[in-house]
Amino acid sequence: MIRLEGVTRRFRTAAGERTALDAVDLSVTAGEVFGVVGRSGAGKSTLVRTINLLERPDAGRVWVGDQDLMGLKPAALRAARRRIGMIFQHFNLLHSRTIRDNVALPLALEGRPRDLIARRVDELMERLGLAEHARKYPAQLSGGQKQRVGIARALACEPSILLCDEATSALDPETTEDILSLLDRLNRDLGLTLVLITHEMEVVRRVCDKVAVMEGGRIVETGATADVFLNPGAPATRSLLAEGEARTATPRPVGGMVARLVFRGQQTFQPVLSRISRETGVDHAILAGRIGRFRDQPYGQLEISLLGGDPQAAIERLRAEGVEVEVAS
Structure with a gap:
């Protein structure tokens, strides 16, 4: 056009x-x-x-x-x-x-x-x-x-x-x-x-x-x-x-792996994170987050700390579920 x-x-x-x-x-x-x-x-x-x-x-x-x-x-x-x-x-x-x-x-x-x-x-x-x-x-x-x-x-x-x-x-x-x-x-x-x-x-x-x-x-x-x-x-x-988001620095927990997660569509409202925590034995703490929409598409952004167990296994499972994962530390 x-x-x-x-x-x-x-x-x-x-x-x-x-x-x-x-x-x-x-x-x-x-x-x-x-x-x-x-x-x-x-x-x-x-x-x-x-x-x-x-x-x-x-x-x-x-x-x-x-x-x-x-x-x-x-x-x-x-x-x-x-x-x-x-x-x-x-x-x-x-x-x-x-x-x-x-x-x-x-x-x-x-x-x-x-x-x-x-x-x-x-x-x-x-x-x-x-x-x-x-x-x-x-x-x-x-x-x-x-x-x-x-x-x-x-x-x-x-x-x-x-x-x-x-x-x-x-x-x-x-x-x-x-x-x-x-x-x-x-x-x-x-x-x-x-x-x-x-x-x-x-x-x-x-x-x-x-x-x-x-x-x-x-x-x-x-x-x-x-x-x-x-x-x-x-x-x-x-x-x-x-x-636009006026973000402030998130305190980093000692000993945890910090990762940023992006959920898109209806996946935003599914208990993916808690299910994978149970399956892998990796605990998580939510450091920051946002749930919103891009016009009709819902999305979620979370910054989490992965604690105990095998964090890399949890990350691989999240990616297999279609979650976008960026490891921050």
Whole structure:
């Protein structure tokens, strides 16, 4: 659905030329939720704005479906952009217009017939829980309601792609969860391809099928969200995860073998560890742990100390059960 090939974007500043994107390659499959995460200044927002050419790359190609957007003339590019909706951190609503008029704006700008606009707006207002707010103005709504208006407006022209640039960063945790649940439903119900730009690791964990980690204008790691989060390879990924989890050093018991375990899927809820302890005679102490989900996939991470018996035999049994084991000491 989306393919970037060698995309480079440079900006001139008072301090000289700055490279925001450095030969970036990226591929997003139709229907998936793809997260792009990194610290401020990593190039995330520039990257998402190249997908619809709001930022035109200095080099490289941008493909959406079977179209190379870089080769399109202005009229054809405008038509291609109708397939790509976009929502923003600060909503970008017109405060002098009602909620209904904000949602109708893209259709009015296209010159759609009034009756068609009315039907489409009614449908979107109902789907996004905004019907009772139709005659209000943005200043009368909460942050979460404003973002719902932004999403409705982005969906007005029935796009196949929705770009989300820090769409939850201005929201409180409860409202963030509400908006993420909404985006998740839209992806499933409408088959939308979503690209989420965020610096919040929990947003990626909650809704994304795949993730790319950016640092210094480059993608330093990419893959399935579970694989990247559970087995991070790049230092930037490990650093972001450590900050997000606010982990502290775990005291090391004297005489025990310390191992890190990863459980995936329904195995997360099975008594694998206690069963193997009984079978091998190896005791264990849990030093740290986390149970959670990557979208629909449950997972567990444990740091344990293996005591007595034959710890290596216990580790081999765990691996035979499909548990990922890393021996720390």
